[in-house]
Amino acid sequence: MAPRPQDDPDAFAVRLETEGVVVLPGHPFRLTPEEADLVSPHFSDGRAKNISLGPDGAVRGATPDPAAQRRLAALMSRYRGWAESTIQAAAPRYAATLERGRTSLRTREVADGNPSRRKDDRRLHIDAFASQPTGGRRILRMFTNINPDGEARHWHVGEPFEAHARRWAGQLRAPWPGEAWVLRRLGITRAVRTLYDALMLGLHDAAKLDDAYQRDAPRREAAFEAGASWLVFTDSVVHAAVRGRFMLEQTFYLPPQAMAAPETAPARILERITGRTLT
Ligand SMILES: O=C(O)CCC(=O)C(=O)O
Ligand SMILES: [Fe+2]
DSSP: OOOOTTSOTTHHHHHHHHHSEEEOSSOOOOOOTTTGGGSSGGGBOSSSSSEEEOTTSOEESBOSOHHHHHHHHHHHHHHHHHHHHHHHHHOGGGTTTOEEEEEEEEOSOTTSOOOOGGGOTTSOBOOOOSSOOOTTOEEEEEEEEOOTTOOOEEEEEESOHHHHHHHHGGGOOOOOTTHHHHHHHTTSSSSOOOHHHHHHHHHHHHHHHOHHHHHHSOEEEEEEOTTOEEEEETTTSOEEEEEOOOEEEEEEEEOGGGOSSGGGSHHHHHHHHHOSOOO
16 A cells, blocks of 8 residues: 555545545455454454444453453454554555544444444444544544455445535534533533534434435445455545445544645535534
C-alpha cells in the first residue's frame, strides 16, 4: 500500500475521501496458523454481538477464560497495529492525528438474528454512535473478511452523503438546551454530544426507522471476498451489511483538518445544508 516516491502522497487519501470505500489490493492481512482457531463463536460470552478490544487494552464480549482472552487480545492488537501502519503508509497526512478506537472480532452470521430496527446494521445507514460522540471527527474503519470457508461478505452501498442528508435535514430534531450536558452527566455519552453528533445520530435513526426508505432507496451491491481488506469512512458512506460471517474490524477517528478534501467531511456538508456552524 505504501505510495511510491514519484506518486502524489495524497492520492490515496483523496481517493478514500471521495470514493468512501477502498478495497486494498490482494490479501494484505493474514491470520497465522496459531490464530486460526480463534475464528469461532466458541470464544464469545454468548451475549455480546462481538468480541472487542478497547484502546485501553480491555477485552469485552469474550469468554472469561484468561488464556483465551490473552490470545484474543493478541490477535486484535496485531490487527490494530497492522491497520494503523497500513493507513499511515497509504495516507501519510493522517498519521499524526489518526486516533485508535475499538477493535472487533465478529463471528456471527450477519443474516441471522433479529435486532431492533435502530440496532440493525442490515438496514442502510451511516455510522453515528449514540454513546461515543465524535465532535466532528471522521469515523474511518478497516474491515477484513477472515471467513475460513471462502465466503464473501456482502454489503449494500447507498446514495452519496449529501443526497442522504438532504432527505432528512428538514425533520431532524435539534437537542433541547442542556440535553448534551445531561446525557454526559448521566454517563449516556462518553463525551459531550455536539450539535453535529445529534444531527448525525438523527440521520442514522431516520434512515434505519424508515421502512419505505429501506425498501426503495438506491443502492449497489458490494461483495468483499474472503481474505479481502477494505477501508471505509462509515460516517459518510451509506451502507448495510447483508450477509457474511467472521470479520476483523478496526475503528479510527480522524480530525477533518487532516483530510486532503476536507470539504467532503459530513460536518462541512451538514453546515452547507443547515446553514449552521457545527464544529
Ligand atoms: O458487519 C458488517 O459488515 C458491517 C456492519 C456495520 O454496519 C458497522 O459495523 O457499522
Ligand atoms: Fe455501520
